[in-house]
Amino acid sequence: MFSKSTEYALRATIYIAQKSSKELKLGIKAIAEGTDSPPSFTAKILQELTRDNKIISSVSGPNGGFYITEEAKKLPVRSILDAMDEDGMLYRCILGLNQCSETKPCPMHIQYKHIKEQLINLFETKTIQELAADIRDGEIFINND
Amino acid sequence: MFSKSTEYALRATIYIAQKSSKELKLGIKAIAEGTDSPPSFTAKILQELTRDNKIISSVSGPNGGFYITEEAKKLPVRSILDAMDEDGMLYRCILGLNQCSETKPCPMHIQYKHIKEQLINLFETKTIQELAADIRDGEIFINND
DNA sequence: ATAATTAAAGATATATTTATCTTTAATTAT
DNA sequence: ATAATTAAAGATAAATATATCTTTAATTAT
Ligand code: FES
Ligand code: FES
Numbered sequence: 001m002f003s004k005s006t007e008y009a010l011r012a013t014i015y016i017a018q019k020s021s022k023e024l025k026l027g028i029k030a031i032a033e034g035t036d037s038p039p040s041f042t043a044k045i046l047q048e049l050t051r052d053n054k055i056i057s058s059v060s061g062p063n064g065g066f067y068i069t070e071e072a073k074k075l076p077v078r079s080i081l082d083a084m085d086e087d088g089m090l091y092r093c094i095l096g097l098n099q100c101s102e103t104k105p106c107p108m109h110i111q112y113k114h115i116k117e118q119l120i121n122l123f124e125t126k127t128i129q130e131l132a133a134d135i136r137d138g139e140i141f142i143n144n145d
Numbered sequence: 146m147f148s149k150s151t152e153y154a155l156r157a158t159i160y161i162a163q164k165s166s167k168e169l170k171l172g173i174k175a176i177a178e179g180t181d182s183p184p185s186f187t188a189k190i191l192q193e194l195t196r197d198n199k200i201i202s203s204v205s206g207p208n209g210g211f212y213i214t215e216e217a218k219k220l221p222v223r224s225i226l227d228a229m230d231e232d233g234m235l236y237r238c239i240l241g242l243n244q245c246s247e248t249k250p251c252p253m254h255i256q257y258k259h260i261k262e263q264l265i266n267l268f269e270t271k272t273i274q275e276l277a278a279d280i281r282d283g284e285i286f287i288n289n290d
Numbered sequence: 291a292t293a294a295t296t297a298a299a300g301a302t303a304t305a306t307t308t309a310t311c312t313t314t315a316a317t318t319a320t
Numbered sequence: 321a322t323a324a325t326t327a328a329a330g331a332t333a334a335a336t337a338t339a340t341c342t343t344t345a346a347t348t349a350t
Contacts, residue, residue, distance in 0.1 A: 001146060001234065004338065007241030014240075014252055027296075036242075041339050047298065061347025062295045077253075089146065095159075096152030097181075098289045107159055107276040107285050108222075111267055118260050122253075131252040140252050144243045149308065172326075186309050192328060206317025207325045 006084045009045050011035035011142050013080055016056060017068050017132035018142075025058075025065030036143040049083055055128075073129035081123060090120050151229045154190050156180035156287050158225055161201060162213050162277035163287075170203075170210030181288040194228055200273075218274035226268060235265050 002010070015034045020026045028046065032039035046066060049056040055075060058066045081087040093100035094112045102109075135142060147155070160179045165171045173191065177184035191211060194201040200220060203211045226232040238245035239257045247254075280287060 001237065001239055002241070004241065010240050025296095038339060040341075043297075044299095044339085050297090058297060059347070060295085060297045060345070062349065064296045064347065066297085092146065094146055095155050095287070096147070096149065097286070104286050105284075106287060107280055108267075108271075109285075111271065115260060115263050115267065118263075122256055122260065126253070126256065135252055139250070140254075141242070141249050142240070142251060170326095183309060185311075188327075189309085189329095195327090203327060204317070205315070205325085205327045207319065209317065209326045211327085 002081075002086060002089065003084075005041075005045055006081065006086045008035065008037045008042050009049060009080055009084050010077070011037060012042055012046060013049065013055060013068070013128060014131050014135070015142055016066050017073055017128050018135050020065075020067040022067055022069070025063065025067045027065045031066065034143060036145075045084075049080070051083075054083055055079060068128070073132070074127055076124050077126050077128060077131065078120075078123040080128070090116070090123060147226075147231060147234065148229075150186075150190055151226065151231045153180065153182045153187050154194060154225055154229050155222070156182060157187055157191060158194065158200060158213070158273060159276050159280070160287055161211055162218055162273050163280050165210070165212040167212055167214070170208070170212045172210045176211065179288060181290075190229075194225070196228075199228055200224060213273070218277070219272055221269050222271050222273060222276065223265075223268040225273070235261070235268060 012031050012035055015031055016026055019030075019034070028039055028043045031037075031046070032042045035042070046056060046058070050058045050066070055072050056066055056068055057072070058064070078087065078090075081090070091100060093106055094108050094116075095106045097104075097106050100106075100109065100113075100116075157176050157180055160176055161171055164175075164179070173184055173188045176182075176191070177187045180187070191201060191203070195203045195211070200217050201211055201213055202217070203209070223232065223235075226235070236245060238251050239253050239261075240251045242249075242251050245251075245254065245258075245261075
């Protein structure tokens, strides 16, 4: 469904939202371990997510690390896809035609569009903080342990 | 959603099912043009689909080309994913965890599983011939013209 | 001020996917 | 039989995705 980059971005963001606060920032090592992701690659991805403080925030230096603001927690999961330039995926033709449209539909369009709508709805309504809250509550996981 | 390879495989198969018969086989050039796909790459992909006559059939030589049997037309679209080794996609965790399961669900699992079920159902019940028939009927397309 | 710590930025490496080109084999028509 | 046509197979190339490593900059504690 998504690229590795986007999967790591989603897992890292959820992990940060669940574990961090402005007072307790997380280092790249902890994030990578907590999400079963390669540390240096995850670092690169977090750079994209912190650019312009779009989703994740960070500070360098001792006791520095990554955290997410209460504001940003309210963003839909969709905004992570946007930051990773993978939001196009939600709107593509499932057979790879240049456009997915009602006026020039592919043979799978009619049935796929209902599924697509649910996908879009899921990513646009579910917020980062909702996903993070789920984990705290119960038996929900963000790694392979 | 799918790799380029799989997209080309789906489009080519639908095109062949729509236009060919045992008497009227299609050359690689016609298939590539009819589906807006790169000819030599599509040729490679058709080799995978013809291996063991799994889905597509072919004959070399003059008046040769690709066609699909009435039997094969009854296969679900899912069988094309199988042939392209991309059937795993339907069962993966949307966050990229090693397993998607009820017992160790990721934060998106509960909501995604309903969508996933519909995707699986679509690919397992829709047949190649149904997709091809749709095109003949009306305003349904398999290329970008 | 200095040293220590941490992320940011940049350079590089590896693997995979996508794509093309060339040679071979099969089939058919003459 | 020979030549023509077509797909199969194999080799190679280009592009992209994934991953790591090194250097730099920022911040903090001493
Ligand atoms: S046109 Fe193919 S999914 Fe909409
Ligand atoms: S565990 Fe992630 S989608 Fe099922």
